[in-house]
Amino acid sequence: MTDVLVIGGNHGLGLEWAKYYLKQGKKVTATYHDISKSKELFEIKDPNLAIIECDVTNKNHINSLANLVESFGTIIYNAGTKGYTKKFSTPDENTDEELDLAYKVNCKGLNAVIRAFLPLILKQPQCKIIYMSTGVSSIRDNRSGNYHTYRMTKLAGNQCLRDYDIHVIKKWIENNLDIALRPLLFALSPGLVNIGMGADIEGAMPVNDAIDKMVEVIKYIEKTQDTHGLWSFSGKKIDPYEIPTVLEEYEKKKIASLETEEVKPSKNFLPMREQQAKTTNETNEKRRNSVLEGDQKTFRKIGLG
Numbered sequence: 001m002t003d004v005l006v007i008g009g010n011h012g013l014g015l016e017w018a019k020y021y022l023k024q025g026k027k028v029t030a031t032y033h034d035i036s037k038s039k040e041l042f043e044i045k046d047p048n049l050a051i052i053e054c055d056v057t058n059k060n061h062i063n064s065l066a067n068l069v070e071s072f073g074t075i076i077y078n079a080g081t082k083g084y085t086k087k088f089s090t091p092d093e094n095t096d097e098e099l100d101l102a103y104k105v106n107c108k109g110l111n112a113v114i115r116a117f118l119p120l121i122l123k124q125p126q127c128k129i130i131y132m133s134t135g136v137s138s139i140r141d142n143r144s145g146n147y148h149t150y151r152m153t154k155l156a157g158n159q160c161l162r163d164y165d166i167h168v169i170k171k172w173i174e175n176n177l178d179i180a181l182r183p184l185l186f187a188l189s190p191g192l193v194n195i196g197m198g199a200d201i202e203g204a205m206p207v208n209d210a211i212d213k214m215v216e217v218i219k220y221i222e223k224t225q226d227t228h229g230l231w232s233f234s235g236k237k238i239d240p241y242e243i244p245t246v247l248e249e250y251e252k253k254k255i256a257s258l259e260t261e262e263v264k265p266s267k268n269f270l271p272m273r274e275q276q277a278k279t280t281n282e283t284n285e286k287r288r289n290s291v292l293e294g295d296q297k298t299f300r301k302i303g304l305g
Ligand SMILES: NC(=O)c1ccc[n+]([C@@H]2O[C@H](COP(=O)([O-])OP(=O)(O)OC[C@H]3O[C@@H](n4cnc5c(N)ncnc54)[C@H](OP(=O)(O)O)[C@@H]3O)[C@@H](O)[C@H]2O)c1
Pocket: 007, 008, 009, 010, 011, 012, 013, 014, 032, 033, 034, 035, 037, 054, 055, 056, 057, 077, 078, 079, 080, 081, 105, 132, 133, 134, 135, 189, 190, 191, 192, 193, 194, 195, 196, 197, 198, 199
């Protein structure tokens, strides 16, 4: 049993995630890729920490990881690479090899991890898969055209996660499971953090601040189940997404089913039966309104209402 699995947890932000959850007394599994960059991870002496090797470009590694982890509460897919080697390189300067590697780590590896863990995800109410994304994956936000390989492949990662979130919602509904306990798959940007890729860049935020802020966003998403957007550490959506059709239809059906449950008192009913029927209708009305109100709140929160 692991509470939090950090994929790419050997240094940088991933290692900080592992340390944060260990401090909270959680059981953490952290994966490493390059052993030469994993010294600090291996030096942690905590019985709650398990360390496993995983190169996310290697399917065998991912499948063995999925076999080893029997259950989990949260997976943080933190593994990532910029792809480009030359700072401020223009799109035509990036090599095919750079783009291939970025795609494999930032998107294909994520896809392989979710696929390998899917049977477990579908058995675990309220589990979470969090993709460490980035604000630069937003097309709306792209004003410089820099970081080509990184932008393209992180954007692909967001889409990959969104497809799986909707897939899991569909399966959850098909299996008649409680929608309020559905697994949550979402992309979250840490902002510019003074560690790893963001180390020593002007304006980068201390890593502990970034983690504290992201933890608050995660709690909010748990409470509202609002996985419909690329979330920022600041609690705002960088890119809002439409509500999936399957979820909208599910809510409509729920409301319709409450309406057909209504009891219509006949003329011959005794006054007491009439009173009973009236009470039932009133209860149904209240339930229907609370569903509608919940819906409206959700739509308001995501800016659709
Ligand atoms: N720092 C920031 O300001 C910032 C901003 C936005 C988003 N992010 C995102 O946050 C995540 C962590 O970034 P960071 O700043 O901590 O960068 P980092 O220090 O370069 O860390 C990247 C992590 O990904 C792992 N990784 C790379 N290739 C891998 C592979 N083939 N298999 C498994 N793991 C692999 C690295 O392990 P190895 O070195 O052992 O390969 C390392 O653990 C990334 O996904 C990044 O896109 C960071």
